[in-house]
Amino acid sequence: MTRKTQIITLMASALLVSAMLSSVVHAQSASGVSAAKAAGIVGEQADGYLGFKGAPTAAVKSEVDAINIKRRAAYTSTAAARGVTVKEAAAAVGCQTLASRVTEGQAYALTDGAWHLKTAAPITLPAYCAQ
Amino acid sequence: MTRVTYLLSAVLALPLTGCVTLAAPEKPIEINLNINIKQEVIVKLQKDAQDIITNNPELFPK
Numbered sequence: 427m428t429r430k431t432q433i434i435t436l437m438a439s440a441l442l443v444s445a446m447l448s449s450v451v452h453a454q455s456a457s458g459v460s461a462a463k464a465a466g467i468v469g470e471q472a473d474g475y476l477g478f479k480g481a482p483t484a485a486v487k488s489e490v491d492a493i494n495i496k497r498r499a500a501y502t503s504t505a506a507a508r509g510v511t512v513k514e515a516a517a518a519v520g521c522q523t524l525a526s527r528v529t530e531g532q533a534y535a536l537t538d539g540a541w542h543l544k545t546a547a548p549i550t551l552p553a554y555c556a557q
Numbered sequence: 558m559t560r561v562t563y564l565l566s567a568v569l570a571l572p573l574t575g576c577v578t579l580a581a582p583e584k585p586i587e588i589n590l591n592i593n594i595k596q597e598v599i600v601k602l603q604k605d606a607q608d609i610i611t612n613n614p615e616l617f618p619k
Contacts, residue, residue, distance in 0.1 A: 460618045497609075497616050504605045510598050517595075518602035519609055527610070527617065554595040556603055 459493065462486045466543060469533030470523040472552055474501060474516030479533040479541040521555035 459476070462468040467480035468490055475494045482490065497519075498512070505515040528534045528544045535541050537552050610617050 457618075463618065493616050493618075496613070500609050500613055500616065504602070504609060508602060508605060510602065514595065514598045515602060515605070518599045518606040521599060522603075522606050522610060523617065527619075529619070554599050556596065556600040 458483075458486050459489050462490075463532050466531065466533040469535060469541065470520070470528055471535040471539075472517065472520045472524060472537045473513075474518075474520035474523070477535055479535070517552075517554065521551060524549050524551055525555070 459468060462482055465480075467478065467482050468476055468486065469479050471477045475497060476490045478487070478490070498516070501512050501515040501519065504510075505512045508515070524534055524536075525548075528549060530544050530546060532544050533541050534544060534549060536550075542549075
């Protein structure tokens, strides 16, 4: 093995380790939000964003805030492409998250901002949602 | 001449007999167009909304 090969191998393994570490951190933060959702602290809102029913840890709060910023960016680009408001694009996603992505025991908020716990029964969606 | 005058006054008086009195309703009429317009927009955005969710799984944790 030449010295050059050794250096390249070392650099490659360093990259691999850092990639693995970052994916672990990422998985941890995502599962933090998932755990908070399962605990009914964080939940989906009819407005298309995540919200807090209870008091989150600082780590969960910053992760939720980051998700909401990215969601808003996605809603903004869809709104621009379709000629609708960001609020409407967000509400369209909110309809779908409430309709199919809230599981039993998780919290969710309707348009009035009131929090509910999902039961076995389907969520009564806002009137504007396509049923 | 008098005949024409009679006829003219009869024609002129005609609209007066056909008067319909309109009374303002006691309650204000509420037409909520907001809901319908919004639903139309939401229906139009259904596929886009689904795409946002499936294309960004990290933004929609279980």
